[in-house]
Each structure stands twice: as C-alpha cells, then as structure tokens.
Amino acid sequence: MLITVKILQAQGKECSIEVTATDSISSVKELIARELDVPVDQQRLVFRGKTLADGQSLGDYNIGPGTKLHLVVKRSQDEKSGNFQKIPPQTTALWDQLKPVLSKHFKTEDVDKVIHHFQKEFESSISNLSLDDLERIAIYNLERRQQDSDSASSSS
Structure with missing residues (x-):
C-alpha cells in the first residue's frame, strides 16, 4: 500500500512510500530516511495526533492505503547544544x-x-x-x- 509522509517543518515537502500493514514503524522510518534525507534518530512520526512507537506496526495503528503521516524532525545535537543561530522573539506575549x-x-x-x-x-x-x-x-x-x-x- 502507498502512504504519504509530510514533513511539518518543511513547507510542502512530502513523499509517498510503499509499505505493508505489517511493517514496523522503525522500518518505515528507514524508508523515510532514504527518501527525505532525515536521519532515523531525528524522526518522530505522528498519526491522528499520536506519536507512533518504533516497536509497533502500521496495522497496530489502523494505517491503511492513502494515509498521511506527519513527520516531526527533532533537533540535532548541534541545535540542542546551541550551535545554531537563535531567532529572537518578535513580539511580547x-x-x-x-x-x-x-x-x-x-x-x-x-x-x-x-x-x-x-x-x-x-x-x-x-x-x-x-x-x-x-x-x-x-x-x-x-x-x-x-x-x-x-x-x-x-x-x-
């Protein structure tokens, strides 16, 4: 079956991948890593507001053909340690x-x-x-x- 994965932080960037209901979330992440160049350890897949666990299969979440998964890209170690340009707040709350x-x-x-x-x-x-x-x-x-x-x- 064909599912779509959309990166939430990248405007409009998405891909379609061929999977089966028995595929594990971790194997889906590996496919995504090859398609979108996002390391597996920086991926968090979300479906209907829930984060998908690596040990579960697509079938465990009732994910079928044509489903859209959202990919949240976690920050890399450089970003976590502060080695990136910080964006100042634009306005007060x-x-x-x-x-x-x-x-x-x-x-x-x-x-x-x-x-x-x-x-x-x-x-x-x-x-x-x-x-x-x-x-x-x-x-x-x-x-x-x-x-x-x-x-x-x-x-x-």
Whole structure:
C-alpha cells in the first residue's frame, strides 16, 4: 500500500512510500530516511495526533492505503547544544498586550480572571486543530509577515 509522509517543518515537502500493514514503524522510518534525507534518530512520526512507537506496526495503528503521516524532525545535537543561530522573539506575549485593553473595560481585579479564561478557551480551540490546520495557519502568518515587511520596505 502507498502512504504519504509530510514533513511539518518543511513547507510542502512530502513523499509517498510503499509499505505493508505489517511493517514496523522503525522500518518505515528507514524508508523515510532514504527518501527525505532525515536521519532515523531525528524522526518522530505522528498519526491522528499520536506519536507512533518504533516497536509497533502500521496495522497496530489502523494505517491503511492513502494515509498521511506527519513527520516531526527533532533537533540535532548541534541545535540542542546551541550551535545554531537563535531567532529572537518578535513580539511580547498576546496576554501582556491584552492587559491594558482589558483594563479599560474591566475592574483591575477582574482583568487577570478574564485573561485566564481567555487562555483556557484559546488552548481548547488550538487543541482541536489538526497538525495540517496549524501548519496552514503558520504558513499564512509567515507569508503575511513577509508581505507586511515587503510593503514597509517599498514605502520607505
């Protein structure tokens, strides 16, 4: 059977591999390593929000033909040790930006309660999104940020 593996961090990068339901997750990772040049020890396969265990088979997770698995690439040892360029935070947290706005509409003692409630609702909404949904949102925001940056530089 043919399944698709999509790398979440690489925009649109995916491959299709031929497997059987009895193939182990570790053997699938080896196929992925050959196809996508991602070392096995840096791979984490996700299906329906669950990380797939190396000792299990595709059949154990009811993975059939046409299924899409998501590949999360773990950071290499160089990245873990800090031997890479760090990206500085772009903005302050949304929650900090909300306080002055909410202070205009709520009593001071209620602002933290409202923010806490909003955080819980936000986390609940995000947890219901699929990995594909989150990827689309991230790509959209990155493209919008690039467009804003291009507009600002062309108007100066």
